[in-house]
Amino acid sequence: MIELKEVSFSYPSSAGSRRPVFQELNLRIPRGRYAAMMGPNGSGKTTLGKLVKGLLSPSSGEVRIDGRPLQAGEVSPRVGYIFSNPENQIVSSIVEEDVAFGLGNRGMAPGRMSARVEESLRMVGMAEYRTHSPHLLSGGQQQKVVIAGILAMECEVLVLDEPTSMVDLRDRREILDLFQRLHEDQGITLLHITHSFEEALQAKDFIYLENGRVSFLGPPEGFLASAPFAGGSNLQIPPLYQLIQGLRKRGHVIPPEVRSYAELKTFLLERGKAPRS
Ligand SMILES: Nc1ncnc2c1ncn2[C@@H]1O[C@H](COP(=O)(O)OP(=O)(O)O)[C@@H](O)[C@H]1O
Ligand SMILES: [Mg+2]
Structure with a gap:
């Protein structure tokens, strides 16, 4: 400890x-x-x-x-x-x-x-x-x-x-x-x-x-789900999370459980099927 x-x-x-x-x-x-x-x-x-x-x-x-x-x-x-x-x-x-x-x-x-x-x-x-x-x-x-x-x-x-x-x-x-x-x-x-x-x-x-x-x-x-990713830090964010971050910035709600490209694809496809509100 x-x-x-x-x-x-x-x-x-x-x-x-x-x-x-x-x-x-x-x-x-x-x-x-x-x-x-x-x-x-x-x-x-x-x-x-x-x-x-x-x-x-x-x-x-x-x-x-x-x-x-x-x-x-x-x-x-x-x-x-x-x-x-x-x-x-x-x-x-x-x-x-x-x-x-x-x-x-x-x-x-x-x-x-x-x-x-x-x-x-x-x-x-x-x-x-x-x-x-x-x-x-x-x-x-x-x-x-x-x-x-x-x-x-x-x-x-x-x-x-x-x-x-x-x-x-x-x-x-x-x-x-x-x-x-x-x-x-x-x-x-x-x-x-x-x-x-x-x-x-x-x-x-x-x-x-x-x-x-x-x-x-x-x-x-x-942290990945919540962080503002402050500018000036040299955090190396994996490409998948950069993509998720970019999608969130454009207003897409991506849940934190999405941790792989396959999961992201499934989530986006499923959401695409859902009726728009
Ligand atoms: N030997 C040292 N003498 C004086 N200041 C130091 C020394 N080592 C680090 N600092 C200062 O202490 C702060 C923290 O440094 P450091 O612990 O090396 O940060 P990090 O590892 O997160 O980059 C910085 O402002 C740095 O400039
Ligand atoms: Mg150091």
């Missing part, structure tokens, strides 16, 4: 009077939930993720992970953080050493460590690359190595900060399926920050952050 209680945060700035990123923000993501977070650039998504991991500490208020409050300056070992750029998270020149890095820091015995590394690499489909150099792999493969390293640490919470933005299409689907499996099979709590609505649709909860405030919290389909 991720809990933010009245969290305020500002970056130290030379100007002195910079607007805080968060003011008394409250947010609760229950244990084992898969939550997606979207919002315009600069709305505070990454800052929120870093507060959850403890890479930043609130100026007031509290962050709790599974009920346990993070102390000021404490980086939570229960939380894994995956950034967009895997190169920034790769620390070794051999895949298996990279995956083992965190375990080594924890002082795990080599035999156990090797088994855990093997298992983690297998989970992300990268076992055959264990002796390769991560720097020669594709962005998607590198991201899988980073994810294996985090899985090896057996975190209860994962913060995924635009994890597929440097990943090609083929690896992207695999990585997204992996997140879904981690959520379903292992009950890991996921906070998945993304610019892609298609990605967000695989989460149960959807959070829209605007100017450091949660302006929507609910199922992603609910």
Whole structure:
């Protein structure tokens, strides 16, 4: 579970009077939930993720992970953080050493460590690359190595900060399926920050952050049905929803249950048959 209680945060700035990123923000993501977070650039998504991991500490208020409050300056070992750029998270020149890095820091015995590394690499489909150099792999493969390293640490919470933005299409689907499996099979709590609505649709909860405030919290389909789609945001709306949005703008009433082209077609055809009022 991720809990933010009245969290305020500002970056130290030379100007002195910079607007805080968060003011008394409250947010609760229950244990084992898969939550997606979207919002315009600069709305505070990454800052929120870093507060959850403890890479930043609130100026007031509290962050709790599974009920346990993070102390000021404490980086939570229960939380894994995956950034967009895997190169920034790769620390070794051999895949298996990279995956083992965190375990080594924890002082795990080599035999156990090797088994855990093997298992983690297998989970992300990268076992055959264990002796390769991560720097020669594709962005998607590198991201899988980073994810294996985090899985090896057996975190209860994962913060995924635009994890597929440097990943090609083929690896992207695999990585997204992996997140879904981690959520379903292992009950890991996921906070998945993304610019892609298609990605967000695989989460149960959807959070829209605007100017450091949660302006929507609910199922992603609910957001699509209700959102004004504010100009200036770089929300990537799937083409189907752009079409539905366009139809709604022209006065057509399309119910939120319509979630595929086939359903839209059926709905429009059925409506066409109905007598006009
Ligand atoms: N290291 C930093 N120092 C000062 N200001 C920052 C820093 N990182 C982010 N900010 C500011 O904090 C706000 C939120 O940024 P961020 O959390 O990165 O947003 P997002 O991830 O939603 O794009 C923005 O106004 C941004 O300019
Ligand atoms: Mg960000």
